[in-house]
Amino acid sequence: MIAASVNGAFGRAGVMLMLGASVFGALAVLYGIRKGDTKLLKQSPRYAWLAFGGILLSCVMMQRALITRDFSLAYVQQVGSADTPALYNFAAMWSALEGSILLWALILAGFTAAVAWRFRKNTEDPLVGWALIVMFVITAFFAMISLGPADPFANGAVGVSSGPGPNPLLQNHILVLFHPPILYLGFVGFTVPFAFAIAALTTGRLGEGWLLETRRWALFSWAFLTIGILLGGWWSYEVLGWGGVWAWDPVENASLLPWLTGTAYIHSVLVQERRGMLRVWNLSLLVATFALTILGTFLTRSGVIESVHAFGDGPVGAWFLAFFGLIVVVSLGLIAWRGDRLRSPGAIDSPLSREGAFLANNVLFTVFAFVVLLGTIFPLLVEALDGRRTVVGAPYFDRLTMPIGLVLLFLMGVAPVLPWRKASQELLRKRLFWPAWLGAASVVLAVLVGATGWAPLVAFGLAGFAAGAALRQLALATRRQGWRGFVGRANGGMVVHLGVIMIAVALASSNNFTHATRLQLEQGVEQDWQGHTFRLESVSENVNDAGSESALEARVLLDNSKVIVPAITTYLNIGIDVPTPGVRTGFTSDVYLTLEQGAQSGDTLVTIQAFVRPMILWLWIGGAVMALGTLLSAFPGSKRRRATDPVSAPIPVGATAAAAPRGESEPDPAGASA
Amino acid sequence: MSFGLSEINNRVKGWPGWVLLLVVTVSVLAVGSTRTSGPQSQEERIELISKRVACPVCNGESVAESRNNASRAIRNEIDSLVRSTPLSDDQIVAGLEDSYGTEILLVPRASGFDALIWVLPTMAFVFGVAGLAVAFQRWRVQADGVADPTDADRDIVAAARQVDLP
Known part of the structure; x- marks a missing residue:
């Protein structure tokens, strides 16, 4: 296979370097862990640098090919054009299947390198070792896709000297530069907590150590996914010309699915950190989040589902489906194998408690994800089993997700005022009073400005209620701690809630009162x-x-x-x-x-x-507030675990998991307040 | 002074305050949700019907959103049906279904195989809630200490005895 151009040759060499470094990295770390060879383990970050260097070289070569209009490459023939302005020519790299896999691989190798850098002093820890092995295996998978079924450096037809340029929809708005990379940062970022979850299962170190190590990775990935999805809505609004932001298109759904399970995870993980409970559940959510990104890629890149974003049909579909199956089988197998160590000793005393609210939140988010998944793949099922063509469109999703959204808003109002363990009726009556009045005031205001219909009015009322609860929490925290009342997980989380509420109000308004x-x-x-x-x-x-x-x-x-x-x-x-x-x-x-x-x-x-x-503007403002809140919640609260502390203590064989609740070590900066 | 304020605050939060809240909310909701914002215009009807009908050549988009010619033709058909016939929204949609087939519907029916798309989420929700209820029941039993010792409990006791013995 001789490349037609220097771009093709170096580009493919870069992908090969990534594949080689990933495969050898995984094998070397595996061998090092098995033999206890610390020298070998200490070298493991180098494989990550090499893999990253390789894919970086490929991307530089792809950019060079696009800039120099190297029409010897099939990909440049497909998306390149002499007329495309420089910025959109830069973005042309991810405007079709092969290049978008290249971008994915770049971000993945970047995350692997970042993990290797972050834990470079803990390379001898088998937990870190296994996490790196998982990351290397996934990187190798994407390198193989890029070398095989989705080769961006394949030779094009001879004699072609011009191309059509990217899809016109992808070259008339600046957001095409930001929406895909940011969305991919979110998709790919969840690989890190997933890798640590698999590592925890493999090593049997199922305490909360791996959770604490990956908390911020999960949080930032979630934030990127959130921003990416919202930017997609913005792009749709500004470019597609149908006046809406969200069409329940299969590709949109594919990005929403991991967001839903990821959101469930970042809530329920608090219960595990605090009480050591829900271990299997949290692992399952992480596995689901990662697996859904791969399933989404299969659905949208294989051509089985048509959509405005889908990049045609290709042989990559089978690869992604097989990889999805592998992830699910391996993960479930590991969870079953470690079943005995995953049983947690604690009990949740009352449904009327913070952990009870998180559980209800999880049931709702899971059902939400199920509705979206079912609606997305239902046409496939009908065609396969019943031989008919059918369509599942926005009205179906709206009808089923609207009540779930309303109950989630209600929970957002109640949960922040609930203490851990158990709440009394008296306490709820006092703490919820002003938030509930803010909800009532919102309904009154909405009716005064002319809103009609029970569903939007209930949505506005619940939004006011939830905002009241969030503001109450922030007010109490800032009264006690000054500006520090805005940082930390609980307080930053309340800022995120305020952003979500703005988005909920914007959606309720624009879906119901558009003319x-x-x-x-x-x-x-x-x-x-x-x-x-x-x-x-x-x-x-x-x-x-x-x-x-x-x-x-x-x-x-x-x-x-x-x-x-x-x-x-x-x-x-x-x-x-x-x-x-x-x-x-x-x-x-x-x-x-x-x-x-x-x-x-x-x-x-x-x-x-x-x-x-x-209210459309409030969608984007709400998104910005969510991003700010995530940043605030990533800051340490009142107490910070030192980075040099051991990652996780091994659980002695034969003993059940650590029985002490983690409440003492992780004080809630604002929770449980009067 | 501050004692007085917190005392007032506490009293306000008593049952009368909540009853007042309930009355205000329910009555405003009742007013807001029953009043109409004037008769529906023809444009609004066309918009609403268009959102229920799928574009025949693109998957999942409604003819209200889709910009292609096939969708525009159906929009125009809806437009003329609304403006020149006394048919209701449902009748217009049913008529379109007759001429274009069931795949023109954006909302699957609740009968036959398609009913699964409604039944499965409902079942998922019911199972979720039931699962939570069972879990809380088990936790309560566990917390009350009513349950028989499990094998794991016996293992712990056995391990503890072995440690104690020299």
């Missing part, structure tokens, strides 16, 4: 709709300098103050039209216009699809 119409606008004639005035100024066509894109733009003067320009961009090389909406964003509502097909330059009468969507 849509088609406006026939005549040049110079003012038209009223939903309290806004619209006047068409002109319709003109502009071709870009390269002559590759022609944009038909309608200039619409909104409320006599701002010109909005909905457009239809035609990519002349491929002949595809992409409508680009014109949006005016506001704190209470957005005005969103798209130009209907059929308009021509110089027209004096055009049809505009218009939407007035309330």
Whole structure:
């Protein structure tokens, strides 16, 4: 296999280096652990550096191929074009299957290297060793995908000197630079806690040590996944032109699934840290989170499900399905094998307690994930078993997830005021009083501003209630500790809750109170709709300098103050039209216009699809608040475990797990307060 | 002064305060959820029906969202049916189902094989809640010390005895 270009040769060499370093790394660490060879174990980080260096080289070569328009590579023929602007040309690397696997591999090798660096002084610890083995095995899997079924450096057809460029939808908004890499940081980040979970199962060190070591990895991965998903919604809103942020598209669902199980995990893990309970459950959630990212990749990269994001069909599907099966079998096998050590001694005294609320939260998130998974794969099941084509769309998901969302909001109100162990009725009556009144006030306010319908009103009320509980907690914490009342897990978590509440309110508002119409606008004639005035100024066509894109733009003067320009961009090389909406964003509502097909330059009468969507801005603000809250909760609370402390003490054979509750060592910075 | 405030705070949080809260919330909810925001416009009806109908050539998108020609044709059909016939929303959707087949529906039916998509999540929820109830019951029994000693308990006792003996 001789590469046609230096880019192809070095690029493939880089992937081979990653594969070799991962395989040898895994074998060397395994051998080192078996033989107790500390010298060998100390070298293990080097394999991680090598693997990272290899894939970095590949990515640099891919960028070089894209920048120099090296059309000898099949991938550049597919996504490269002389006309693509530099930034989108940079992002073209992840605009199709092979390159997106390359990005995934880069981030994965980056995480492996980061783990190796973070634990470079603990390489002799078998727990760290096994975690690295798991990471190396997964890295090797992605390297094999890149060398085999999804080879980004494959030779292209001879004589090709131009290409179509990336999918037009992937080259007209700056978010394409951020949404995929950030989402991948979230997907791939969960590999680290998964690797440590498998390591804990293998070594039998099932105390809470591995949990504490991976707490921040899980938290940051979760945050990246959250931000990635929200950026996807933003991109959809700004680019796709249908006026919405979330369509329950299979690829969106594939990103939501690990988020749901991951969110369940970061809550229930607190019960294990505090009480040493729910060990099997937490391991299962981590396994589920990681396995769902792989399953999602299978669903969306194999072509079994069609979607706006799906990158065609290819042989990678079988690989991912096999890998998914392997993960599930190995993980469940290990959990069954370690069953005796996983039994935890404690008991949860009352459903009316912090741990009781976390359990209820977990049941809801799990059912939520089940609904999303079932709805996503149901068309496949029907086709396989019943031979019919069927569609499961947004109304199904909305109908089933709405009640789950409402109950989750209710739990968000109750859980923060609950103490660990047991709560009395008296205590609840006192602590929930003002949050409940804030909820009532929210309903009153919503009715006053014109909201109707029981579901959105209940959502607003519960959102106010949950916000009251979160604010109460923050107020108590800051009164006691000053600015430190914002940091630490419990307080940062409350800030995250406030962000979630903003998003819930935004979704309830925009899903229920959006107005849509088609406006026939005549040049110079003012038209009223939903309290806004619209006047068409002109319709003109502009071709870009390269002559590759022609944009038909309608200039619409909104409320006599701002010109909005909905457009239809035609990519002349491929002949595809992409409508680009014109949006005016506001704190209470957005005005969103798209130009209907059929308009021509110089027209004096055009049809505009218009939407007035309330509260959309609060989705993005809520996302920012969630990110801030995650950052705050990653800071140490009032007490910090030193990084030099032993990772985890081995459990003596024959004894049941450590019986002492962990309550003393992990004080809750704000919890259990009066 | 501060004692007075906290005393007032405590009294307010008594049962009368909660009853008042309940009355206010329920009555405002009742008013808000029963009043109508005026008669539905034709545009709103078209929008709502479009959201229930699947784009025939793309998987999972509704014709309200999809921008392709097939979806636009169905939107136009819905548009003319709403504007020029007395048919209800359900009748229009049923008519579209007759002409395009069941795969035009975005919400699966609740009959036959498709019923599974409704039954399975409900069962998952029921099992989840039942599982929690069983777990709490077991924990309570364990906490009360009512349960018989398990094998693990016996192992612990046996191990402890061995240690004590010289």
